[in-house]
Amino acid sequence: MHTDPDCLFCKIVSGRIPARKIHEDDELVAFHDINPAAPVHFLIVPREHIESLAEASEHHQALLGRMMLLAARLAPAQGANPGREGGFRIVINNGREGGQEVLHLHMHVMGGPRPWRRG
Ligand code: 5GP
Ligand code: ZN
Numbered sequence: 001m002h003t004d005p006d007c008l009f010c011k012i013v014s015g016r017i018p019a020r021k022i023h024e025d026d027e028l029v030a031f032h033d034i035n036p037a038a039p040v041h042f043l044i045v046p047r048e049h050i051e052s053l054a055e056a057s058e059h060h061q062a063l064l065g066r067m068m069l070l071a072a073r074l075a076p077a078q079g080a081n082p083g084r085e086g087g088f089r090i091v092i093n094n095g096r097e098g099g100q101e102v103l104h105l106h107m108h109v110m111g112g113p114r115p116w117r118r119g
Pocket of ligand 1: 008019020031032033034035036092093099100101102103
């Protein structure tokens with residue numbers, strides 16, 4: 001599996017940089033965003049170093065689906081309110097103009113009572 005020794009999120013995945021992890025399995029790791037934009041704000045990343053969604057291929061189809069399902073499962077567990085009046089937001093920034101700062105594919109999952117600082 002491809003990893004990049006200089007990548008911040010590869011370092012978090014491997015434990016070389018600490019993070020408040022909330023989930024780990026053989027393919028995915030989830031951890032709290034260091035600068036949360038909402039009462040609930042965590043990131044889901046693949047263990048594999050994929051630079052962005054644009055770099056993902058057919059081979060990653062199941063992995064991308066698992067990221068979505070994990071988001072929906074972890075959001076209420078992390079404090080997002082259930083039902084229509086609650087909910088959560090998923091954001092994947094892609095490339096510099098897409099607002100991506102860390103070049104390792106990640107899904108933002110945000111929720112909790114509004115207003116939020118961003119979005
Ligand atoms: P992007 O702008 O690339 O979509 O989002 C990167 C996110 O990573 C930002 O929301 C930022 O707060 C978060 N982040 C940056 N550095 C760290 C870190 O060292 N630890 C954690 N937990 N989050 C980080
Ligand atoms: Zn990486």
